[in-house]
Amino acid sequence: MMTDLAAQLAGACLAAFEAEGLDARWGAVKRSDRPELADFQCNGCMGAAKQAGMNPRELAAKIAPHIADNVAVARVEVAGPGFLNIVVTDAALSAGAEHVRTDDKAGGQAAFAPEKIVVDYGGPNVAKPMHVGHLRAAVIGDTIVRLLRFMGDDVTGDVHLGDWGLQMGLLIIAVMDEQPDLPYFETDNTGPFPTAPPVTMDDLSRIYPSASRRSKEDEVYAKRAQQAVAEMQAGRAGYRALLKHFINVSVAALKVDYSFLDVAFDLWKGESDVDPLIAPMVADLKVRNLARLDDGAWIIDIARDEDKKDMPPFMLVNSRGATGYHATDLATIVDRVEQIGPDRILYVVDARQSFHFEQVFRASEKVGLIAQDRLEHLGFGTVNGPDGKPFKTREGGTLRLADLNTLALEEATKKIGEAKLSSDMSAEERGVIGKLVARAALRFADLQNQRTTNYVFDLDRFTSFEGKTGPYLLYAAVRIKAILRRAADNAHKAGAIVVASDEERRLVLALDGFALALRLARDKRMPHYLCEHVYGLAQAFSTFYAACPILKQEVEPGLRASRLGLCEAVLKQLETGLSILGITAPERM
Template sequence: MTDLAARLTYACADAFESLGLERKWGAVRRSDRPELADFQCNGAMGSAKQAGRNPREVAAELAERIAGQEDIASVEVAGPGFLNIRVSAQALAVRAEAVRAEEMRGAAPAADRERIVLDFGGPNVAKPMHVGHLRSAVIGDTLQRIFRFLGDDVISDVHLGDWGLQMGHLVSELEDEQPGLVYFDAEYTGPYPDEPPVTIEDLGRLYPQASAKAKSDEARNARSQKAVAELQAGRPGYRALLRHFINVSVAALKQDYAFLNVRFDLWKGESDVDDLIPGLIEDFRKKGIAREDDGAWVVDVSRESDKKEFPPLILMNSRGGTGYHTTDLATVVDRMRSITPAPERMVYVVDARQALHFEQVFRAADMAGLIGEDRLEHIGFGTVNGPDGKPFRTREGGVLRLSDLNAMALEEAGRKMAEADKLPADMPGREREQVAAQVAVAALRFADLQNTRTTNYVFDLDRFTSFEGKTGPYMLYAAVRIKSLLRRAGDEGHAPGDIRVESEAERELVLALDGFGGALLAAREKRMPHILCEHVHGLAQAFSAFYGAHPIAAEKDPARRASRLGLSEAVLGQLECGLNLLGIDVPERM
């Protein structure tokens, strides 16, 4: 069964159609005047304007046509042509029961399901993840959860950055530090040691060192460029090093991602499509898409209609090296070939600052007939800023590592929990740690996701970890309180039963429940997780108001108590489901 808003929209669309007007005017949404109505339809005004009719008359005719619907208690025309609809207590009760019973908690699968590859625009193997990677991880992961929940077929790929100049920096810097390693002996034919010559700390140190030197020293930069060209050309020692770098890096990445509840189907990277690159370049040449320019091979992606300048895409630079434009294109080829059935869409969850890059790649992919430009999508997001409004830095001015950020959140969550001192005295230490981690993850993920994806936001750990306000911890508290309530009622032998919607608080709560499916569909369509956050927060608030207004387990009347317990159960089901879609796990107690 679909939600009330959708059912009412359908009824109104029918009514519009019967008046010879377009169905689209039938859109029904929650009323912004709760004292007047539960839902409203504003289509009478727009459609009347278009058809040259009187809006109030159109509205009145609509009202007459939908008044008989079973869900509807009353319909009124107000103001210039608003349709104010109240639904019956019975309809609300039926909805609440559906939320309680259905696996999807009142939501329904999307109509236009797709086979989607989700590319997380991977972290760079040469450097540890920093705060910026929090966003792609958390937004991308939430999108993959929402997509799957609504029926899309998703293949997620972390897609590591392991092929560009940064690898040249690493190789050459390591050679400076330890020139004696066999990897640097061009005569050596192998085999190479199984033990990596570097630790994750080494990687974290080597790259910034090299990068800093290269910026001021032309010759140093040239050595990195040479190294990466040799790596890409297949020099065995360098390849062996690359393998080590990736393995060391991935082990660390997995820890950070695991902490944040983020998982991928594929751990591919740029280097995985290395063997496709020569063929790709050849293909582009044959098709006449690529042309030579200053020793480089480029693709002109600009168009007549462009308002801004589109620099050509560089397929191969003048030194024979390839960058991420080329690997991204080769990856498209790889996915279309190796994934069956072929993906219908590829979605890239990457920093908004790379918008131009993706526009170039998408155009080139389309030109070469790899996949239509309309099937490629860049889901950009804003930066995580410090209190000064600039991208977040540590006090020393460096970037903050994601692992440090996670640790800070964990510590702060533990501190706040100790302060509140609400955990049962008998809770074992291990469970305490577990709860602290769940609170920390809830804080981080919710804080990030509740922002509109495209805007920047200011990172404020103290605010994010607070149990008050629109925060992850508040959401957990609301859910845990229901668990505790139901557990206690169960202990006393009180079972949830048939839901009746009697009070204003109960009406509001069920109306909140009813919005789940719509919020999910909107979040999916716009790729905007904050819409789901808004819903979950609103639901938690509505439950808290209900909780404050009525006794539930303590209600004396058995039927009413059973109903309220049933309603609580419905709320818990949807709340936990919604939080899980946000990648947030709810503890049993806290």
């Protein structure tokens, strides 16, 4: 398997450090910060010399010849306090570009130690329409699934519906009040029940907010909801049948929103699916003395002596005999361990849940399910409005994801219409392209931010074709496709890539960074590294394109063939990278 140049050089470099009796980690090689001086650099000599009590420049002078031995290296220089500046040969760059063009991973590489991983993302609640906050879980989770899968991990993505808590009780009593004669509410009716749902998604979106509001003011109403949840969880047939309807109606609506964003799941499981596992789990924990009764509730003590903060116990079963998301999350781990047996479970959930997950992870370890360090909460920040506070509509309410998708589509369509190039397109084609542009805008805008930070939502900026946006990336890809189409029309074929000009060198060096970007994105579970790479690649291409003519008359055939080959390599890597981000480029736009 061929590796990227940076990794090849690092290999030579770390061997050189080892030969000097120093730690291999000093051999790290990265792209040069000073492109006018070199292609790559190694900074390890300073640190290693310090630790070993050596002179850094002398050490660098010893290491340099080892690197210079590598066939890919044109020259190595010691600079400043002990930097190693490495320039690679044009031939090595040419071969690298050729590799990207022909490799089925476009220069990306599989992980060294692939794992079996479950990714839990999405987490929409039944009956509650998704809002802007759900965009992040969906897009980040989906991208991480694509990324891990691309790198060879065995991945299962699970939506993990919220369908077991108090909101189900609220829905049950709200429907009961509206349609008291339905068979679901007859105490002794054990079914069968009608197969057609008694409510639509619109009904649910209307009912839930009002029921939720009322439960906060009306204690009697809240008690009824709690009672309904307890009965549903206890297995009351009519309520279970109603729950199934709620889930089915909601899932159909969720799929519409997710599909707009091209977000997919392998499993559509929910909290309710682990219900059968809860009773045996609780019984087992009691027998093993891991759970104890406290104030009428069954809890697991998870506090540790070294804790610096309060660590309330894990609430297995509350004093009313009901189970909440502590129990379902733990039971979900039981389910995943039994059904899938993963090395690791990742939770892509709002950062505000970090305390909850610490509790769940501690409990999991304590009861011997899966070690705490195999469970990762990949928290993310909030989506904020221009005021820096969580995004609200002008009326002050939350913006629904469905409405957000529509707004993005309208904005994208408008901007496509402003360009001259779409004038000969049919309405359908414009519709398809508008959707791809809107999706690229939303996904890239979200993913380019470091996962853990909040970001400011600005639809106008996200959908712009100028700047660091999804549409710009699409434009870059579409432009390359147009060149290749024209080339094909004129029977110009791509040929051996020969790197010569400065812009070509920079472009191929950009291509070389793909493997590293993927590695960083996977190791840190941070998709923005990939966004940075893809954007940098598109920029390097634009610079190349402006400086290096391809199809113009005066370009001699060999050079044209080489540059067309480079175009193919760039397009391939660009589309590969974009596909991991869940972004698809049209043929034209």
